[in-house]
Amino acid sequence: MKAEIIAVGTELLLGQIVNTNARYLSQGLAAIGIDVYFQTVVGDNSARIRQAIDIARSRADVLLFTGGLGPTMDDLTKDVLADYLGRKMTLHEPTMKVMEELFASRGSHMVESNRRQANWIEGSIPLENTAGLAVGNALEQDGTRYVLLPGPPKEMMPMFEGPASRWLLSELGAGAPLHSRILRFAGIGESKLEHELIDLIEAQSDPTIAPYAKEGEVALRISSKSADEAAALAKIEDTAQQIRSRLGDYIYAEEDISLEEAVLRLLRSRRMRVSVAESCTGGLLAELITGVPGSSGEFLGGIVTYTNTMKNRLLGIPLEQLEGPGAPGAVSESTAALMARRVAETTGSDWGVSVTGVAGPGTTEGKPVGLVHLGIARKDGEADVFTINVGGNRDTVRIRAAKYALYQLWLKLKAL
Amino acid sequence: MKAEIIAVGTELLLGQIVNTNARYLSQGLAAIGIDVYFQTVVGDNSARIRQAIDIARSRADVLLFTGGLGPTMDDLTKDVLADYLGRKMTLHEPTMKVMEELFASRGSHMVESNRRQANWIEGSIPLENTAGLAVGNALEQDGTRYVLLPGPPKEMMPMFEGPASRWLLSELGAGAPLHSRILRFAGIGESKLEHELIDLIEAQSDPTIAPYAKEGEVALRISSKSADEAAALAKIEDTAQQIRSRLGDYIYAEEDISLEEAVLRLLRSRRMRVSVAESCTGGLLAELITGVPGSSGEFLGGIVTYTNTMKNRLLGIPLEQLEGPGAPGAVSESTAALMARRVAETTGSDWGVSVTGVAGPGTTEGKPVGLVHLGIARKDGEADVFTINVGGNRDTVRIRAAKYALYQLWLKLKAL
Incomplete structure (x- = not known):
């Protein structure tokens, strides 16, 4: 399964911001067993977004978009993709309700552009945004999967880790489902950790071991793709046990929580x-x-x-x-x-x-x-x-x- | 004049590093009046690098590569481009001399792979590397310009700012440089800001007005492209003054600083x-x-x-x-x-x-x-x-x- 990450935003092309989303999503996709072969950045321009979709469809199975879901005229990703796929946009009623309540509670007036964030490609799966208003989307058409995530990292990350990853895993699950376990480390740097486990990392094939670093913490995701869940879990546990025996004092959790x-x-x-x-x-x-x-x-x-x-x-x-x-x-x-x-x-x-x-x-x-x-x-x-x-x-x-x-x-x- | 930035490196696709080069080069190209319409990241793979060149040639006048100039087997950019353009590789003698002296002074032996860094596409302009060994390249063929820069930012930046920018400017003749000014806002949300300025934003052509938001702050960049600096700055100032007269109380800075x-x-x-x-x-x-x-x-x-x-x-x-x-x-x-x-x-x-x-x-x-x-x-x-x-x-x-x-x-x- 091959993915292409498409970041939409003229601010990236002007060099106003760094595309940290591409790095984060590359790591996240690797962790759930999806290869990234290309990353693309395109501006807020309908024709060029269409062109990027055309190219990405020809070389990837999953297109992951970030950016362009917001309320302004520049936010085009959803409209362009809907048009490209010949689908209509509809209003996502639950999001509209949340927005209406929010504006009412603030005593402020909702401007027309805010409604755009509640738009949604017909027949797609809405992805909940726990940190903002723009709803995400996931859909499959003609064998290609499309995932639309917001641009701000604080909104994008929980949406990817939660509903988007779950959807991707369920879509991939039609083949062999991916089983995985996460080990979370503190008090040890990424290079030292890799050094201590280099033989395991180099010999990996099943399960795979993918490191996942953020400042001051490292995580390893051990994954195995198999229809035989018990066998996969046993393999994962065996690898986890080898890692625990070497670096147990640094493992603060085996679930997705912060230090x-x-x-x-x-x-x-x-x-x-x-x-x-x-x-x-x-x-x-x-x-x-x-x-x-x-x-x-x-x-x-x-x-x-x-x-x-x-x-x-x-x-x-x-x-x-x-x-x-x-x-x-x-x-x-x-x-x-x-x-x-x-x-x-x-x-x-x-x-x-x-x-x-x-x-x-x-x-x-x-x-x-x-x-x-x-x-x-x-x-x-x-x-x-x-x-x-x-x-x-x-x-x-x-x-x-x-x-x-x-x-x-x-x-x-x-x-x- | 349109450019595409092509970063070559599997480490980018695995999310091991962030593509800060793309940001830096986007800013640098804007400053010399070259628009960036796409950024692409591709792995260390000949076929996929060729594919990226094919696509970029069809939509850009300048292809700027970073990465893949080093000594290892994974460093393919120069070889792939030479092959793509039907040119030979030759050894860049001045670089070879520097390398030989360097290894001699360290008392160490130069392995064959080190020579790769001194390779050079025949008929191209070598770009001096003041911070490392890999020589850069610049060349024109069939109306497309190619610039090859190393991946490590410490080598890439001086090469871009020095010989690469000089070569691009001489190739472009008197391209129109971009002038811009930033207005930074606090105490106002992105949608409200856009609502207040919607007529200016919708009517924009020269100067352009681009909003970008981060949590709790918004910025607007007003830009104009012109060989006539005074005229461009006057246009920018006129737009800035209209924005100030409407939203002056929210503008906390007109330079790149945080609140x-x-x-x-x-x-x-x-x-x-x-x-x-x-x-x-x-x-x-x-x-x-x-x-x-x-x-x-x-x-x-x-x-x-x-x-x-x-x-x-x-x-x-x-x-x-x-x-x-x-x-x-x-x-x-x-x-x-x-x-x-x-x-x-x-x-x-x-x-x-x-x-x-x-x-x-x-x-x-x-x-x-x-x-x-x-x-x-x-x-x-x-x-x-x-x-x-x-x-x-x-x-x-x-x-x-x-x-x-x-x-x-x-x-x-x-x-x-």
Whole structure:
């Protein structure tokens, strides 16, 4: 089964944005056993979109579109495809209802263009958008499958992972269904992980092992295509067991949850709560944790101290710890330990987690970009401190540091 | 003059890397007046590279390749194109000399595959690689121009900016360069913005107006292609002025910066500092601000209070304000005002910004998802409060709320 990814949007051709969707979908398709042979980018232009469809149909079985589902005049993908396939557009009533209620609740007026987002190609499967208004589409005609996803990654990703992947798998299932299991890793980089498993990866044929990286986390999807479900699952389990025996300490989940969700689940089961004190991550650690619905049961609060005065004022770190000749400084193991203990005390949490380091671009206190100290303190106890050197730019350092702090907390909770 | 960018590399189709080259080259080509109508990604496969050349020749005047110039067996671009055009490969002697000297100086032996990098399509113009070994190529045949650039951005960028751009400009003679200006908006959604400007957008031809949106922000690029720079800039300015007269209060910048960066610049020029108190955004507001390098000059700290106890303990909000019969509750205008004032006091900042609301998925205190109250307090002053209803899921509510808070702060700072 061969797929072509067609990203629609003049902003891509002008170089205003990077086509990160193509990368994400390439990985996602590989993970469910679909090969990508071409990626195409085309502008918001009917004739050229038609031309791209013509070419892609001749060389692929699945056409995955992103972009052009929104409300504006530039959003053409659905109209062009409907016209190309000789189908009509209809209004998707459930989406219209949601939109009408939404606008009514805001007390604002729905403009005509908003209705376009609820349009839908007749006879297709609507794909639910949990993060926006534009409904997606999936359909089959003359042996070619078409999947229409929105352009914004936050809307595209859940739609692909949820209804679009399910539809693709059910369409492919007519042949041999694909069985798969996901292993989710933290605390280990993609290259190290690959290095440790290189013999398994190189020898793979059935099951296949596909790595799937996002910042600070890696996942492996082990897949086997077979009509014999029990046999496929046994093969997958055998490979999973080999991986677990080598890298078990890094596997935080064998289902599709984030590291922060895994940490929150452990906290819930231990009836414990956490607070965080952040310097270089600047609120990212709190933001990751509170991104999980229901996190208010286990997350009490976060204190972002971006200056020494604030570390002193909000966390009670002595200034002589932070400044002056011979002081350890803000970026130090002892400051990380103090921050973790003090935030646990101040908030009355069972756990305090701290991050202090150098996110860059410049050095801090003469310390290099990427140097990060983490503290994990148990209520009324000492703090454990970890030091890492992470590569990359400011954003990368921040996300890796936050994920590593979550990983260390996860290890401690698991061991309880 | 129309160009197509063809990136060659199976790693792109597997999603192992993001095609940042396409973005860079699209911007670079626009800057020298060449339109990009398609971007294509193809794997390291002779037949499919040939197919991509066939298609691109039929719809573009310039084919720009990146990738596949290196020493390995997978690096096919030069060989396939030479074969396609019926030309021979020859060894580029100056490159060979450089390579021989390099290997000699390292005391290492040059393997046969290294020679491939010095190969060169007969009759083409070699493009110097100042950052690596693989020589680039430029040639014209039957009216189509071909430019071959290496895949690694560090080698590709100087080659494009130097010899490749020079060659293209000389081939095109006096092509008309593109002039453009960007207007960046906050506090207004993409559909409303388009609705307000629909007559301008529908009548556009020169200059063109292209909207592009990211969460909580919208941008418009106004572009005009002309050899007469002054005339083009005058047209652009005329359109910009019409947009400003309608929507000036929403335009936070006319250059490529984020809203948080615009806020930090205003704070810097006013010699003021800000702190934030967050409930539903859970650290996102602090994270956005601290994502800007150098933000520690203007951002003091953030307090994330995810429970009523924390709002009381860390911000000193009276519990009777938050809980009990008749209390306004955590999600209320008066709590937003108190949070903003208290965080400014606690941290000693000139400004305190607060966000409290319902990010979902469930309701809070019986209040609906998407209801958000913001407070903006000046040191020792009263707080102004804003209430918005934002659509979308948990992530969307959070990002829109955070951006709206930044927008309101920006308005206040601008008015000073």
